Amino acid sequence: MFKVLKSNLFYIFSLLFLLSCKQSVSEIVDVPKIVFGTAKLTGRLTVPDGVNLDSAFVKITVPHPISGEFIKYKALVDRSGNFSIDADVETTVSYIHFSTSLNPGKPLFVKLKSGDITHLDIAYNSDSDMESITVNPSMDQNDMTRYYGLIRKMIEYPPARKVEPLYDKSTDDFLENAKSQLTEILAVVKNDKLISKELKGVLENDFRLFFYKGAVFDYNKAMMANYSITNGDKDKNPVIKKIDRSYYRFLKELKLDDPQYLYGPTFLEFQKQVLFNKTLAIPKMGETDISTWLLKTKIILSDLVGFKDGLYYDVLAANAYGRQLTEELRPLSERQKQNISKYWKNGEIARILLRKNQQVTELDKFKSPVVINDVSKIAADRIIESIVSKHKGKVILIDMWATWCGPCLEAMQRFRTTKTGFHDKSVVFVYLTNSSSPRNLWEEKIKGIGNEHYYLNDVQWMYVMTFFGFEAIPSYLLFSKEGVLVKKFTAFPENEDVKRMINEQLDKQN
Numbered sequence: 001m002f003k004v005l006k007s008n009l010f011y012i013f014s015l016l017f018l019l020s021c022k023q024s025v026s027e028i029v030d031v032p033k034i035v036f037g038t039a040k041l042t043g044r045l046t047v048p049d050g051v052n053l054d055s056a057f058v059k060i061t062v063p064h065p066i067s068g069e070f071i072k073y074k075a076l077v078d079r080s081g082n083f084s085i086d087a088d089v090e091t092t093v094s095y096i097h098f099s100t101s102l103n104p105g106k107p108l109f110v111k112l113k114s115g116d117i118t119h120l121d122i123a124y125n126s127d128s129d130m131e132s133i134t135v136n137p138s139m140d141q142n143d144m145t146r147y148y149g150l151i152r153k154m155i156e157y158p159p160a161r162k163v164e165p166l167y168d169k170s171t172d173d174f175l176e177n178a179k180s181q182l183t184e185i186l187a188v189v190k191n192d193k194l195i196s197k198e199l200k201g202v203l204e205n206d207f208r209l210f211f212y213k214g215a216v217f218d219y220n221k222a223m224m225a226n227y228s229i230t231n232g233d234k235d236k237n238p239v240i241k242k243i244d245r246s247y248y249r250f251l252k253e254l255k256l257d258d259p260q261y262l263y264g265p266t267f268l269e270f271q272k273q274v275l276f277n278k279t280l281a282i283p284k285m286g287e288t289d290i291s292t293w294l295l296k297t298k299i300i301l302s303d304l305v306g307f308k309d310g311l312y313y314d315v316l317a318a319n320a321y322g323r324q325l326t327e328e329l330r331p332l333s334e335r336q337k338q339n340i341s342k343y344w345k346n347g348e349i350a351r352i353l354l355r356k357n358q359q360v361t362e363l364d365k366f367k368s369p370v371v372i373n374d375v376s377k378i379a380a381d382r383i384i385e386s387i388v389s390k391h392k393g394k395v396i397l398i399d400m401w402a403t404w405c406g407p408c409l410e411a412m413q414r415f416r417t418t419k420t421g422f423h424d425k426s427v428v429f430v431y432l433t434n435s436s437s438p439r440n441l442w443e444e445k446i447k448g449i450g451n452e453h454y455y456l457n458d459v460q461w462m463y464v465m466t467f468f469g470f471e472a473i474p475s476y477l478l479f480s481k482e483g484v485l486v487k488k489f490t491a492f493p494e495n496e497d498v499k500r501m502i503n504e505q506l507d508k509q510n
Contacts, residue, residue, distance in 0.1 A: 036351035037114030068322030206264035285320035290343040366420035380463035403437035411492030434461035
């Protein structure tokens with residue numbers, strides 16, 4: 001069951017990244033507080049003589065558990081190796097993913113404190129390996145450097161037992177089996193001799209959440225995966241049991257009222273599953289009064305999670321607004337802003353949501369409306385031709401993506417601000433997906449993307465992928481104003497690279 005997810009899980013978890021590092025026991029176990037804040041990260045990269053720092057950069061990813069997204073920052077390193085980043089934060093302490101262009105495959109996680117400065121000095125050898133790390137305030141360096149290796153070990157951990165057929169058994173059997181597998185996997189952390197006791201606790205809690213999110217929450221998907229592994233007849237589909245709300249009784253074991261979850265990366269994505277699960281059927285926030293929404297939501301959740309009140313519900317309400325703001329990129333209505341101010345007054349959650357709303361409002365000024373094009377009757381070998389011919393005289397960037405594709409969604413998020421710079425130029429952004437993206441989810445996702453969209457059938461999709469030699473997504477096709485293919489590539493490069501490609505075509509004379 002968990003085994004078939006491994007190929008995708010490491011990437012997903014890397015996007016979620018960001019766990020903890022240790023300074024002292026008291027700082028790890030302190031109750032995290034929500035704050036409308038900013039934090040600064042400064043530092044210096046030291047390299048041997050002869051190593052060029054031109055164009056070197058650092059990147060960080062900061063979790064925002066209230067607005068419900070990960071915010072990425074990038075800063076160039078000057079000739080002396082110095083860098084500085086000011087980041088918005090939503091908790092008093094944030095644990096972030098840090099990487100450099102000198103060795104992007106070896107990231108660190110670093111602590112930021114709201115209203116304070118974290119300083120990081122890294123010395124590299126001639127092979128671009130880290131020779132030394134100095135951080136102020138100090139952190140346990142094993143915690144900083146070993147986290148990702150432990151995550152990979154847990155994801156790739158091979159269960160000793162044979163995979164049992166569970167698709168035709170009770171949900172109790174399935175949940176018990178999942179719990180047993182998780183216990184085996186967590187032994188990877190328990191048996192590690194180098195990381196701190198505090199980090200072990202954080203890793204275990206967050207991976208438990210991650211495991212249930214990826215391998216348990218979607219029961220139908222888990223059973224189909226189990227059937228695929230354990231049944232030799234691939235031409236038949238199993239009859240999967242229908243579940244009701246009681247299936248999610250496993251939520252009680254997660255103790256979601258523990259505020260320590262605000263430190264972990266998986267919490268953001270797990271909240272989305274809780275909010276938008278069809279079986280749980282939590283109502284949409286919309287313009288509903290928050291107290292009324294919470295009353296209805298608690299009726300659904302309280303017996304499943306094991307508590308009726310607390311910070312968790314406030315965070316869930318904030319996350320309900322967060323989807324509108326971060327995925328649909330749709331500003332709050334006046335009624336919604338009034339509801340937020342009425343319920344949270346001028347508190348930290350209200351200030352965070354209104355800050356995010358201001359950012360979305362600025363982007364919304366330049367966002368193109370969504371246009372859905374029907375190409376169901378167009379032959380597979382004419383799909384791209386029909387798109388290009390429709391936009392004569394314009395540069396066209398075609399993005400092949402899917403709703404389940406983490407790198408695709410990350411790329412779109414990274415490109416949002418850069419894309420707004422082309423709103424008044426002769427550029428068209430076109431997005432292609434296929435039936436692997438559930439239609440209803442696709443229709444929700446594209447609200448935040450804007451521009452032109454095509455939902456291809458499987459034959460059309462396979463033809464386009466094969467014709468252009470693509471083996472993965474996201475993949476891209478760039479056409480000149482004359483309709484000539486000038487570039488094709490898989491995986492999103494830096495924003496500046498894509499911006500340069502488009503501008504080169506815009507600057508060419510017809």
